Amino acid sequence: MNIGGSLTQVLLIEDSSQIGHARRTAQKLAEDNGFDATDAGRVALVATELASNVLKHAGRGELHLRILPGSSANGIEILAVDRAQGFDLQACMTDGFSTGGTQGIGLGAVSRQAEVFDVHTDSRGTVLLARLYPRASKAADLRIGISQHSLHNDPACGDVWHLAFDGANLSALVIDGLGHGEEAERAARAGEKAFALAPFASPVYLLEDIHQAMTGTRGGALAIAQFDGHLGTLRFTGIGNIGGSLISADKSRGLASHPGIVGGQYRKAQPFDYAHVNGHLLIMYSDGLQSRWNLHDYPGLVYRHPAVIAAVLHRDFCRGRDDVTVLVVALEAAHG
Template sequence: MNITGSMTQVLLIEDSSQIGFARRTAQRLAEQNGFGESDAGRVALVATELASNVLKHALRGEIHLRVLPRQGDNGIEMIAIDRAQGFDLDACLTDGFSTGGTQGIGLGAVARQADVFDAFADQRGAVLLARLYPRSDRQPDLAYGVSQHSLHNDPACGDVWHLAYHNGDISAMIIDGLGHGEDAERAARAGEDAFARAPFSAPTLLMEDLHRDMIGTRGGAVAFAQFRADRASLTFAGVGNIGASLIAGGKSRGLASHPGIVGGQYRKAQPFDYAHVNGHLLIMYSDGLQSRWNLQDYPGLAHRHPAVIASVLHRDFCRGRDDVTVLVVALEAAHG
C-alpha cells in the first residue's frame, strides 16, 4: 500500500461562525471520500465539538483536516490545536461538560464517536485527535501522523512525503525540493514517483533512482527509512538536511545524512542500519522545523498517537519561513 503525501488543511477557529464552517468543511470532505450519511454525520458532530472546545477554552486555535488513504475506504482525520494554558482534559472528557454552543455532550462522547481518539495537554496548550472511518470498514488504524504546511499557504509545497506498507514492513520518505513553490514541488514529486515504484529496494540503488529522476529539476534533500518487521531493524539513507530521530525509552538517536543535492551533486549515500527498533518512534522532518525539540520536555507525549506528536512539534517548532513537514511513524508490524 502506497500513501501519497498531501498537505494539511488548516481551519482557523476564532469566532463562533467558524464552528459551522469547520463542520460543513469536514462533512463535505467525508462525503467526497465515500462516507455515507450516517458516517458523515459523525464527522460533522466531532468537528463541531472539537471546534467549539477550542473556542470555549482557548478563544482561538485551529482544526487540522486531512484524508487518510487506505486500501478500502478512506478515513478523515481532525486535530484541534491551541496554545491555551490550563486546559482540563479530564473535565472535558466528562459527558455533560458543556464546551459552549453545543449540547454539552463532552469530549467523552466525541471519543466514542471517533474510531481513534487521543489527546495531549500541558501548559503550552492542547492537541486533540479524532480519526473516523466508515463503520463498514474494519481495517486497523495505521500508526503514523503527519503535519505538512506550505510557506504562506502557497498551493504548491516543495516538501513531499510518502509512506509504503507491505506485509508488516514500512518505508517512509521525505523530500525537500530546493526553495519553495511550484519548481520545488516539481522536483520533489519527480523523486516521489521514483520512490513509489520500489520503496523497499536496496537503499543505494533507490537513492540513485531518485537522483536520476530528479535530474533536470532543482533537486532537493532526500531521506528515507525502511523498517523490516521480521528483523525489527531499520535502514536509513539521507542526502541533505532532512532531520530524523529514533526515540524509545526516553532516549533519542539522531539519524545521519550525507551532504549533497539529489538531482544535483552528491556522493554515494551510504545507508545506516539500526537493530532492535520494534516499538520505537521514527520522526522525520524537513528544515522548516527547528531541530532543537526534545520529547522529554513533554512528559508522556512519546506515548501518544503519532499524529498528536507531529502536531505538537509543528505547533511549537515551525520556523515559519519555509515549507514544513513532520512525519512520525510507530515502528511496529503493520498490515498494508
C-alpha cells in the same frame, strides 16, 4: 499499499462563525471520500464539538483536517490545536460537560463517535485527535502521523512525503525540493514518482533512480527509512538536511545523513543500519521545522498517537519561513 503525500488542511477557529464552516468542510470531505450520511454526520458532529472546544476554552486555535487513505476505505482525521493553558481533561471527558455554548456532549461522547481518539495537554496548549472511518468498513488505523504545510498556504509545496507498506515492512520517504513553490514541488514530485516504483529496493540503487529522476530540476534534500518489521531493524539513507530521529520512552538518537543535493551533486551515500527498533518512534522532518526539540520535554507525549506528536512538534517548532513536513511512525510489526 502506497500512500502519497498531501497537505494538511488548516481551518482557523477564532470566532463562532467559523464553527459552522468547520462543520461543513469536514462533512463534505467525508462525503467526498465514501462516507454515507450517517458516518458523515458523525464527522460533522465531532468537528463541531472540537471547534467549539477550541473557541470556548482557548479563545482561538485551529482544526487540522486530513484524508487517511486505507486499503478498504478512507478515513478522516481531525485535530484540534491550541496554545492555551492546559485544561481539565477529566472534566471535559464527562458527558454533559460544556465549555460554554456547545451541545455539551462532552469529549467522552466525541471519543465514542471516533474510531481513534487521543489528546495531549500541558501548559503549552492542547492537541486533540479524532480519526473516523466508515463504520461498515472495519478499517484498521495506521500508527502514523503527518503534519505538512506549505509556506504562506501556497497551493504548491516543495516538500513531499510518501509511505509504502508491505506486510510488516515499511518504507518512508521525505524530500524537500530546493526553495519553495511550483519549481520546488516539481523537483520533489519527480523524486517521489521514482521512489514509488520500487520503495523497498536497495537504498543505494533507489537513491540513484531518484537522483536521475530529479536531474534537470532544482534538486533537493532527501531521506529514506526502510523498516523491517520481522527483524526489528531500520535502514536510513539521507542526503542533505532532512532530519531523522529514533525515539524510545527513555532515549532518542539522531539519524545520520550525508551532505549534497539529490538531482545535483552528492557522494555515493552510505546507508546506516539500526537494530532493535521495534516499539520506537521514527520521526522525519524537513528543515521547515527547528531541530532543537526534545520529545522528552513533554511528559507522556512519547506514548501518544503519532498524529498528536506530529501536530505538537509543528505547533511549537515550525520556523514559519519555509514549507514544513513532520512525519511520525510507530515502528511495530503490527503494520502488517
